[in-house]
Amino acid sequence: MKTITRLAIVFTTAIFSQAAIANDCTVEVEAGDALSFSTPKIEIPASCANATINFKHTGRLPAAAMGHNWVLAKTADLQPIQNDGNVAGAAGGYLKADDPRVIAATAIIGGGESTSVTFATAGLNAGDAYSFFCTVMSHSVVMKGTFALKG
Ligand code: CU1
Numbered sequence: 001m002k003t004i005t006r007l008a009i010v011f012t013t014a015i016f017s018q019a020a021i022a023n024d025c026t027v028e029v030e031a032g033d034a035l036s037f038s039t040p041k042i043e044i045p046a047s048c049a050n051a052t053i054n055f056k057h058t059g060r061l062p063a064a065a066m067g068h069n070w071v072l073a074k075t076a077d078l079q080p081i082q083n084d085g086n087v088a089g090a091a092g093g094y095l096k097a098d099d100p101r102v103i104a105a106t107a108i109i110g111g112g113e114s115t116s117v118t119f120a121t122a123g124l125n126a127g128d129a130y131s132f133f134c135t136v137m138s139h140s141v142v143m144k145g146t147f148a149l150k151g
Contacts, residue, residue, distance in 0.1 A: 026052040031068045033059030040145040046126055052118040055106050063110030068134045070106045072147055075129040077101040085135035094135040108136055124149050
């Protein structure tokens, strides 16, 4: 009887462990009516073939006044991407069309809206520096954080 109970505990633990690992590949990120993300740092286990960012705007201002996107690129590419995003302007979604330097990007959202992006981690190197940032109206000057594959 004791052995059965122990086995049940082992199986239950195994199921919960797998769920935790799977959830690590999905990250919840929020932004509001200020120029900041809810986290300054995102780390994804290197074992994740794909990563998903669920991005939520918890503010009240519409996208035209305080829109945000979540863009991922090498840190060295942040400023050039922002410069081209400024040229693209609102009509171009504050990103150069089909910019190969952009690893992942969400749509621009306003208060109360949510969006999501899933991307393959195969092209990311554990040794390279990556940043996530918002390109809307040069928000990336202060609205940015670091992104890394760990393990
Ligand atoms: Cu923004």
